[in-house]
Amino acid sequence: EYEERLEEDVRSHIVRNSIHVLRMNDRGGYTVPAEGLYPFQWNWDSAIVSAGWAVFDEERSWEELETLFSDQWADGMVASINFHKFSETYFPGPEIWGTPEKPSKTSGISQPPVAAMAARFLYEHAEMQDLAKEKIEVLFPKMLAWHRWWYKARDPENRGVVAILHPWESGMDNSPAWDEPMKFRIDIDLPPYVRRDLTHVDASMRPTKDTYDHYLTLLYRFKKTHFYDPDQLYWISPFHVTDLCVNSILFRANRDLRWIALQLGKQEEAMEIERWLDDGFKGFNMLWDDQTGVYKCQDHITGKLANAATSAAFLPLFAGVASKEQAAKLVANLERWLSKVKYGVPSLDPEDPRFDQLRYWRGPVWLIINWMISNGLRHYGYEELANRIKQDSIDLTSKAGLREYFDPMTGDGCGGKQFSWTAAMCLAWLD
Numbered sequence: 001e002y003e004e005r006l007e008e009d010v011r012s013h014i015v016r017n018s019i020h021v022l023r024m025n026d027r028g029g030y031t032v033p034a035e036g037l038y039p040f041q042w043n044w045d046s047a048i049v050s051a052g053w054a055v056f057d058e059e060r061s062w063e064e065l066e067t068l069f070s071d072q073w074a075d076g077m078v079a080s081i082n083f084h085k086f087s088e089t090y091f092p093g094p095e096i097w098g099t100p101e102k103p104s105k106t107s108g109i110s111q112p113p114v115a116a117m118a119a120r121f122l123y124e125h126a127e128m129q130d131l132a133k134e135k136i137e138v139l140f141p142k143m144l145a146w147h148r149w150w151y152k153a154r155d156p157e158n159r160g161v162v163a164i165l166h167p168w169e170s171g172m173d174n175s176p177a178w179d180e181p182m183k184f185r186i187d188i189d190l191p192p193y194v195r196r197d198l199t200h201v202d203a204s205m206r207p208t209k210d211t212y213d214h215y216l217t218l219l220y221r222f223k224k225t226h227f228y229d230p231d232q233l234y235w236i237s238p239f240h241v242t243d244l245c246v247n248s249i250l251f252r253a254n255r256d257l258r259w260i261a262l263q264l265g266k267q268e269e270a271m272e273i274e275r276w277l278d279d280g281f282k283g284f285n286m287l288w289d290d291q292t293g294v295y296k297c298q299d300h301i302t303g304k305l306a307n308a309a310t311s312a313a314f315l316p317l318f319a320g321v322a323s324k325e326q327a328a329k330l331v332a333n334l335e336r337w338l339s340k341v342k343y344g345v346p347s348l349d350p351e352d353p354r355f356d357q358l359r360y361w362r363g364p365v366w367l368i369i370n371w372m373i374s375n376g377l378r379h380y381g382y383e384e385l386a387n388r389i390k391q392d393s394i395d396l397t398s399k400a401g402l403r404e405y406f407d408p409m410t411g412d413g414c415g416g417k418q419f420s421w422t423a424a425m426c427l428a429w430l431d
């Protein structure tokens with residue numbers, strides 16, 4: 001009984017601390033992922049964080065999404081980063097991105113489209129229902145325009161699944177799934193640069209210099225292409241991948257956007273979204289690797305499936321796009337992974353020789369991914385496994401606090417501290 005009380009005390013402390021972290025990282029209408037390390041508004045961080053705000057301040061939670069869409073591009077894109085206020089603590093900032101406005105308001109690429117999922121969460125959990133109705137009506141056409149952008153700019157060949165043109169677009173920046181597609185040549189005239197991330201976090205936990213050289217090669221090439229003209233980037237990018245993270249989130253977000261459309265009586269729009277879902281089912285079939293029983297990302301240039309199984313392999317469960325048989329195979333793999341680590345879900349198969357328990361998206365555990373996988377497992381009826389992942393997430397945050405990500409072997413916290421999306425997950429999922 002004493003232990004139970006102790007556990008309860010720890011959790012209520014974490015809930016209070018999570019609220020404190022969101023307030024501390026609030027810059028007025030938007031929340032930074034972490035002080036210093038990430039001083040701007042990041043796209044999918046913000047959408048996830050809005051669900052955290054919803055638990056204790058509904059008005060503020062809607063504001064988070066409104067601010068996210070305040071710098072939406074004319075063609076519908078919502079960029080990966082919105083630079084609302086000047087900061088010197090992050091590289092590459094607005095002066096490097098150099099998107100059309102002066103000074104640049106945003107980066108020139110996008111990030112996983114979580115917003116429609118978040119908007120539905122806020123709407124369904126709303127106590128202030130009139131406010132929710134008013135807000136969602138304004139947000140709906142903006143979210144629809146963003147989803148349309150994904151298909152127009154990132155799937156002009158109508159494959160049913162969209163491409164990412166930069167690893168930063170997937171959110172899983174240095175995933176081993178990009179090792180092969182990132183083998184293009186670095187520009188020889190790449191301007192010298194100083195990384196700021198290494199002043200905040202140990203180099204062993206961050207992408208390498210070679211990886212950064214590739215990130216910047218892409219950035220400068222895109223800038224030279226009529227300032228990130230999305231209609232051209234698809235055809236000129238040397239990095240061209242069908243990513244499971246973006247596609248699973250887009251598929252799930254389409255379901256939620258369709259649900260919102262129906263709430264608002266928008267039949268025609270709902271049918272348009274329905275077609276994306278139908279095509280998505282077909283597109284995902286290309287990404288299934290029957291031999292190993294997992295989904296894989298695909299290099300669109302060579303047509304090959306990635307030679308790495310990452311935690312994104314399980315996100316089609318969250319999308320609800322996998323068949324029952326595929327789900328069973330995914331679960332068998334997931335159980336094998338979990339038997340090799342103390343805390344799940346690692347971002348790479350722990351039996352992959354490239355598994356690195358500390359280095360960013362090449363091994364560590366991320367709470368937002370745990371939430372998505374656990375949610376997907378529940379949907380397919382794997383309650384016990386879903387609970388194990390939830391319990392691991394509770395244990396990790398109880399032990400190490402609100403860190404950016406966690407070491408799956410030791411449970412130690414890694415990367416940034418007082419991290420907003422981890423705090424949001426503690427409020428919206430774990431409490």
Ligand code: 2M8
Pocket residue numbers: 033038042043044045080168170171172173
């Ligand atoms: C990381 O990405 C940024 C670039 O966007 C970086 O490392 O500089 C990723 O983990 C990304 O998914 C996340 O949105 C961002 C802020 O938390 O950090």
